[in-house]
Amino acid sequence: MNPEISRLSNGLTIISDPMPGLESAAIGVWVNTGARNETPSQMGVSHMLEHMAFKGTATRSARAISEEIEAVGGVLNAYTSREQTAFHARILKADVPLALALLGDILVNPAFAEEEIARERQVVLQEIGQARDTPDDIIFDHLQAAIYPDQPMGWPILGEEKTVSSFSREMLRAYMASNYRAGGVTLVASGAVMHDQLVALAERAFADFAPGTASAPLPALYSGGDARFVEDLEQAHIAFAFPGLSNSDPDYYVGQLYTAALGGGMSSRLFQEAREKRGLCYSIYAFTSGFQDNGFLSVYVGTGEAEAAEIAAVVAGEMEAMAGNLSEAELARARAQLKASLLMGLERPAGRMEQIAGQLFALGRVQPPSEIIAQLDAIDLGAVKRYAGRVVETGKSAIAAIGPIARLENHERFARRFGGGDMPQAAE
Amino acid sequence: MNPEISRLSNGLTIISDPMPGLESAAIGVWVNTGARNETPSQMGVSHMLEHMAFKGTATRSARAISEEIEAVGGVLNAYTSREQTAFHARILKADVPLALALLGDILVNPAFAEEEIARERQVVLQEIGQARDTPDDIIFDHLQAAIYPDQPMGWPILGEEKTVSSFSREMLRAYMASNYRAGGVTLVASGAVMHDQLVALAERAFADFAPGTASAPLPALYSGGDARFVEDLEQAHIAFAFPGLSNSDPDYYVGQLYTAALGGGMSSRLFQEAREKRGLCYSIYAFTSGFQDNGFLSVYVGTGEAEAAEIAAVVAGEMEAMAGNLSEAELARARAQLKASLLMGLERPAGRMEQIAGQLFALGRVQPPSEIIAQLDAIDLGAVKRYAGRVVETGKSAIAAIGPIARLENHERFARRFGGGDMPQAAE
Numbered sequence: 001m002n003p004e005i006s007r008l009s010n011g012l013t014i015i016s017d018p019m020p021g022l023e024s025a026a027i028g029v030w031v032n033t034g035a036r037n038e039t040p041s042q043m044g045v046s047h048m049l050e051h052m053a054f055k056g057t058a059t060r061s062a063r064a065i066s067e068e069i070e071a072v073g074g075v076l077n078a079y080t081s082r083e084q085t086a087f088h089a090r091i092l093k094a095d096v097p098l099a100l101a102l103l104g105d106i107l108v109n110p111a112f113a114e115e116e117i118a119r120e121r122q123v124v125l126q127e128i129g130q131a132r133d134t135p136d137d138i139i140f141d142h143l144q145a146a147i148y149p150d151q152p153m154g155w156p157i158l159g160e161e162k163t164v165s166s167f168s169r170e171m172l173r174a175y176m177a178s179n180y181r182a183g184g185v186t187l188v189a190s191g192a193v194m195h196d197q198l199v200a201l202a203e204r205a206f207a208d209f210a211p212g213t214a215s216a217p218l219p220a221l222y223s224g225g226d227a228r229f230v231e232d233l234e235q236a237h238i239a240f241a242f243p244g245l246s247n248s249d250p251d252y253y254v255g256q257l258y259t260a261a262l263g264g265g266m267s268s269r270l271f272q273e274a275r276e277k278r279g280l281c282y283s284i285y286a287f288t289s290g291f292q293d294n295g296f297l298s299v300y301v302g303t304g305e306a307e308a309a310e311i312a313a314v315v316a317g318e319m320e321a322m323a324g325n326l327s328e329a330e331l332a333r334a335r336a337q338l339k340a341s342l343l344m345g346l347e348r349p350a351g352r353m354e355q356i357a358g359q360l361f362a363l364g365r366v367q368p369p370s371e372i373i374a375q376l377d378a379i380d381l382g383a384v385k386r387y388a389g390r391v392v393e394t395g396k397s398a399i400a401a402i403g404p405i406a407r408l409e410n411h412e413r414f415a416r417r418f419g420g421g422d423m424p425q426a427a428e
Numbered sequence: 429m430n431p432e433i434s435r436l437s438n439g440l441t442i443i444s445d446p447m448p449g450l451e452s453a454a455i456g457v458w459v460n461t462g463a464r465n466e467t468p469s470q471m472g473v474s475h476m477l478e479h480m481a482f483k484g485t486a487t488r489s490a491r492a493i494s495e496e497i498e499a500v501g502g503v504l505n506a507y508t509s510r511e512q513t514a515f516h517a518r519i520l521k522a523d524v525p526l527a528l529a530l531l532g533d534i535l536v537n538p539a540f541a542e543e544e545i546a547r548e549r550q551v552v553l554q555e556i557g558q559a560r561d562t563p564d565d566i567i568f569d570h571l572q573a574a575i576y577p578d579q580p581m582g583w584p585i586l587g588e589e590k591t592v593s594s595f596s597r598e599m600l601r602a603y604m605a606s607n608y609r610a611g612g613v614t615l616v617a618s619g620a621v622m623h624d625q626l627v628a629l630a631e632r633a634f635a636d637f638a639p640g641t642a643s644a645p646l647p648a649l650y651s652g653g654d655a656r657f658v659e660d661l662e663q664a665h666i667a668f669a670f671p672g673l674s675n676s677d678p679d680y681y682v683g684q685l686y687t688a689a690l691g692g693g694m695s696s697r698l699f700q701e702a703r704e705k706r707g708l709c710y711s712i713y714a715f716t717s718g719f720q721d722n723g724f725l726s727v728y729v730g731t732g733e734a735e736a737a738e739i740a741a742v743v744a745g746e747m748e749a750m751a752g753n754l755s756e757a758e759l760a761r762a763r764a765q766l767k768a769s770l771l772m773g774l775e776r777p778a779g780r781m782e783q784i785a786g787q788l789f790a791l792g793r794v795q796p797p798s799e800i801i802a803q804l805d806a807i808d809l810g811a812v813k814r815y816a817g818r819v820v821e822t823g824k825s826a827i828a829a830i831g832p833i834a835r836l837e838n839h840e841r842f843a844r845r846f847g848g849g850d851m852p853q854a855a856e
Binding site for chain 2 (some may be wrong): 024125132
């Protein structure tokens with residue numbers, strides 16, 4: 001990997017990551033604003049802006065945008081997270097200029113036509129309905145709200161009926177003027193791209209992007225808590241969370257190794273204990289969510305009504321035990337999984353683009369794969385075991401649950417399973 | 429692409445597809461048996477066998493299988509479809525021999541220990557629960573049942589509580605003995621692989637795979653019909669279907685171009701009319717399901733309770749109109765999308781492996797990308813318009829719907845929107 005970085009005069013960062021031999025490219029623009037930058041009445045506006053980017057510019061209708069990119073077989077898409085809004089394209093080599101022109105136009109010159117805003121509000125309300133119909137999707141909104149109550153970091157990215165229905169042209173324009181500032185925008189291109197061409201194209205496409213930097217969001221405060229919704233579903237969908245690491249934490253890869261050993265693959269502790277040994281579930285896994293100043297570790301499981309009585313003790317038991325008995329073999333497997341996943345990701349343009357954008361946001365620089373490999377190699381068993389102890393000792397767990405959850409133990413009981421030693425640790 | 433093909437003496441086919449410069453490989457084994465090969469009491473047994481492959485062999489425990497592959501950072505996974513069961517691995521170059529050894533062992537020497545079968549039945553029951561909690565997943569099981577009533581092609585791949593609970597060791601062994609025959613098995617490897625090495629490794633790993641060929645499944649009969657389930661959901665999840673093409677049909681790519689123009693991207697007719705113009709939905713798309721002797725075309729939409737009253741007329745209106753007014757520009761976009769998707773897929777080992785396996789199953793040979801491009805270029809507007817007419821003239825539509833669907837028009841009324849001309853075609 002040999003990325004080159006340039007900056008436009010308005011402050012916009014450009015990173016090219018050429019991959020010899022490829023005939024296609026992935027190009028994306030990351031804007032450093034998302035759900036956590038919103039006020040209560042703005043809840044969902046970052047996501048609405050993501051949608052409105054496709055709804056027409058000063059010179060292109062919504063239909064023209066989709067027809068131009070698809071006429072060359074390209075794909076244009078976008079997503080909104082808690083901290084960023086990303087717009088990205090997959091195209092063949094010859095269509096890099098078109099992709100840049102389109103990305104620039106939709107971000108610099110959005111039309112925000114009233115009738116398009118009205119229609120798109122309806123589309124987003126449908127998207128909210130779809131998310132609510134997918135328990136293993138909406139559970140993570142409930143979890144986020146339980147972890148970060150009464151703060152933007154805990155709000156749903158899609159917003160709520162009430163706020164989405166209130167979005168006006170003026171409000172969209174005002175939010176964009178404050179939060180879409182070139183100092184917080186990064187353009188990344190991986191694959192069949194050349195840096196000089198990319199910079200020249202970006203200079204033309206993004207010259208009028210507003211300079212400056214948006215104000216930083218308020219710090220997020222991990223609080224922990226409990227959110228339960230009894231619903232008539234086949235499964236109890238349960239997510240447990242614990243305080244984790246920010247994306248720039250020096251122990252970031254310690255956390256990743258821990259999470260892989262806990263619930264990252266078929267040989268992980270949770271998969272082996274909950275699915276392979278006890279047959280309690282089909283899906284169980286652990287993952288991390290990292291932000292600029294904060295983060296959490298989560299375990300998701302989908303299980304039956306009866307099995308929900310046992311699962312909390314199984315999860316707590318495995319987590320409580322790890323500080324004591326994590327083995328060298330488990331650490332070696334976790335390390336091999338992270339390394340192989342990194343190396344295989346390097347073979348895909350979209351994977352490299354995402355990785356570079358994430359690193360720039362978290363660290364302010366692109367991290368060579370060799371540096372990550374060296375970091376992974378330098379972490380010993382003691383470091384991961386100490387981290388395993390830190391995860392469970394804070395007493396700040398969170399639980400979100402949907403479905404037939406009457407038999408899932410309450411939060412207080414779950415919390416007492418950690419650290420104190422005065423409660424039974426095994427399954428009951 | 430320069431694939432090489434060999435056959436083992438037991439009839440098993442081996443295809444290698446080297447990709448210069450890659451450091452990883454995708455390797456998969458496709459067994460030509462799936463849900464449509466099952467009798468009523470066997471419903472779900474193909475999928476259960478897929479699970480049991482990971483539950484231990486004569487010399488490896490379930491835990492050992494997962495630990496061996498993950499110790500090198502590899503990923504081993506599997507899936508079951510109506511016609512095939514696939515087992516595949518993603519590994520780094522050096523671990524190709526390990527992947528072959530594991531794939532061979534789990535397919536040739538499964539242990540089927542009684543206690544593992546008992547536990548795995550519980551896991552599959554959880555998987556069934558998870559599918560039922562995901563309306564935009566389970567809707568396609570309902571659609572399949574409506575299209576192919578009272579025949580294996582219409583049965584759920586996962587099986588049902590009653591059949592899954594009945595699976596015994598003897599039954600698994602008997603089904604495997606009949607259906608896992610080397611003449612219907614293909615090993616495909618793309619990426620950092622060499623043909624001679626692959627054949628040598630496969631000879632060792634699959635030497636004891638039973639020779640011969642399984643009996644062919646009964647022909648599938650597209651019937652059409654209606655399946656509706658009123659449920660307390662946010663959205664009405666609706667899938668419409670029409671007779672389509674088998675995977676070996678000479679008009680296969682005519683069907684693909686038609687489907688892309690109808691509902692394949694943001695510029696497609698359905699997306700433009702239902703989402704962009706009317707704001708009725710967030711998700712709407714068309715896709716094809718092709719089998720060896722049969723196929724169908726489907727449109728999925730997730731929409732609101734009130735909007736469900738309008739959506740059927742919108743879908744029917746667009747489909748009815750296409751035979752008359754599909755444009756050269758729409759065809760050109762569909763062609764560009766299919767070509768670019770093909771070319772980008774060639775850059776990913778897993779994508780190439782899937783494509784080669786699919787071609788071998790459908791056509792009995794690997795189709796060079798240049799041949800597909802030439803086929804796409806040779807299809808003119810007249811051919812796609814004629815096909816558009818054929819889709820709607822059969823009168824054999826099917827509908828599956830879940831959620832608040834009281835206002836969705838009945839099947840008879842939907843069917844009358846096509847061909848006759850005596851019913852209003854526009855939205856009401």
